[in-house]
Amino acid sequence: MSGFIPVNEPLLNGNEKKYLVEAIETGWISSEGPFIKQFEEKFANYIGRKYAVAVCNGSVALEAAVEALNLEKGGEVIMPSFTIISCAAAVIRAGLTPVLVDSDPLAWNMDVNQLESKITSKTKAIMVVHIYGLPVDIDPIVEIAQKYGLKIIEDAAEVHGQTYKEKKCGSFGDISIFSFYPNKHITTGEGGMILTEDETLAEKCRSLRNLCFQPQKRFLHEELGHNFRMTNLQAALGVAQLERIDEFTEIKRNMGKKYTELLENISFIQLPLAKTAYAENIYWVYGIVLKPEIEVSAEIIMQKLNEKGVGTRPFFLGMHEQPVFHKMGLFKNEKYPVAENLVRKGFYIPSGMALTDEQIKIVATKVREALYECV
Numbered sequence: 001m002s003g004f005i006p007v008n009e010p011l012l013n014g015n016e017k018k019y020l021v022e023a024i025e026t027g028w029i030s031s032e033g034p035f036i037k038q039f040e041e042k043f044a045n046y047i048g049r050k051y052a053v054a055v056c057n058g059s060v061a062l063e064a065a066v067e068a069l070n071l072e073k074g075g076e077v078i079m080p081s082f083t084i085i086s087c088a089a090a091v092i093r094a095g096l097t098p099v100l101v102d103s104d105p106l107a108w109n110m111d112v113n114q115l116e117s118k119i120t121s122k123t124k125a126i127m128v129v130h131i132y133g134l135p136v137d138i139d140p141i142v143e144i145a146q147k148y149g150l151k152i153i154e155d156a157a158e159v160h161g162q163t164y165k166e167k168k169c170g171s172f173g174d175i176s177i178f179s180f181y182p183n184k185h186i187t188t189g190e191g192g193m194i195l196t197e198d199e200t201l202a203e204k205c206r207s208l209r210n211l212c213f214q215p216q217k218r219f220l221h222e223e224l225g226h227n228f229r230m231t232n233l234q235a236a237l238g239v240a241q242l243e244r245i246d247e248f249t250e251i252k253r254n255m256g257k258k259y260t261e262l263l264e265n266i267s268f269i270q271l272p273l274a275k276t277a278y279a280e281n282i283y284w285v286y287g288i289v290l291k292p293e294i295e296v297s298a299e300i301i302m303q304k305l306n307e308k309g310v311g312t313r314p315f316f317l318g319m320h321e322q323p324v325f326h327k328m329g330l331f332k333n334e335k336y337p338v339a340e341n342l343v344r345k346g347f348y349i350p351s352g353m354a355l356t357d358e359q360i361k362i363v364a365t366k367v368r369e370a371l372y373e374c375v
């Protein structure tokens with residue numbers, strides 16, 4: 001389709017090409033190359049953490065993070081229902097059970113007020129997931145975690161550069177993770193990062209990432225690991241992207257502001273919060289939720305927008321509505337009304353880093369047309 005505006009396009013016009021060429025010309029293309037260490041050190045420094053371990057995507061970053069914590073099997077990990085499947089998958093693969101919490105209807109993040117009632121004698125950790133560009137209210141979670149002796153796993157895959165009360169997201173968990181998929185604020189194509197202050201945890205993640213090879217006797221294995229390594233090619237992109245992260249944050253905030261200006265007078269839609277008491281939105285994606293008085297589903301509006309040349313994506317389907325988990329006997333009769341409403345009434349519009357002001361105007365016009373044609 002000519003002139004189609006895709007839901008995401010990354011911006012790769014900094015030093016990406018230069019560093020990639022450097023990686024190729026020096027022959028360093030595997031995970032042994034020098035950009036890996038550079039990317040890890042610079043990213044850790046940017047977020048304000050001691051240790052960073054680069055891996056091949058955000059989903060395995062979660063897997064390694066949960067595995068490294070060595071939580072007692074059969075235990076429970078509290079997390080939002082409204083998130084990506086990677087979160088629940090990591091917990092289940094480590095032999096634990098996810099326990100779900102509904103979302104706040106305005107910020108779309110885990111409703112912290114419901115958290116404490118989910119704690120049992122089996123609870124081992126809380127997985128905090130910052131959704132769509134606004135951070136979770138972390139202080140009360142840290143308090144609860146300390147009170148009950150729980151670990152915090154922080155999924156910051158949608159909030160690179162975001163802060164909670166002036167401190168960077170990704171610096172709050174006992175272990176925190178990022179993704180560098182092309183729709184994230186900075187990208188390496190595929191990629192992820194694990195961050196921690198704990199040297200032992202960092203070492204464990206490095207070992208898990210690299211098949212648990214041992215430094216002295218490489219092919220003698222005391223533990224079972226994975227190949228979760230990032231390549232020097234990916235890290236080359238990461239170093240270049242990280243150079244521009246503050247600029248990228250500004251681009252996203254500007255995008256969000258413009259969309260809101262153009263759409264805020266449509267009475268029957270809910271737009272992302274511009275800010276909360278502790279953060280300004282960085283709009284990982286610009287989401288729209290149809291208000292309850294509207295009968296049509298998000299799916300109909302998305303179809304209409306596709307016909308008009310505008311790419312969209314649905315919101316997450318809550319973990320408690322996933323057939324794969326029902327087959328495992330999980331979450332069967334559980335109800336989380338906010339998460340259920342978000343997936344039926346929510347979708348997001350083009351929000352990528354390369355989106356131009358002109359495209360923002362076109363998208364807003366088409367969204368308005370599509371809404372009024374369907375409602």
Ligand SMILES: *Cc1c(COP(=O)(O)O)cnc(C)c1O
Pocket residue numbers: 057058059060083084086087129130155157158179180181190191192
């Ligand atoms: C993107 C994302 C992930 C997974 O990252 P991948 O690199 O795509 O595997 C994990 N958690 C959240 C919240 C995400 O948005």
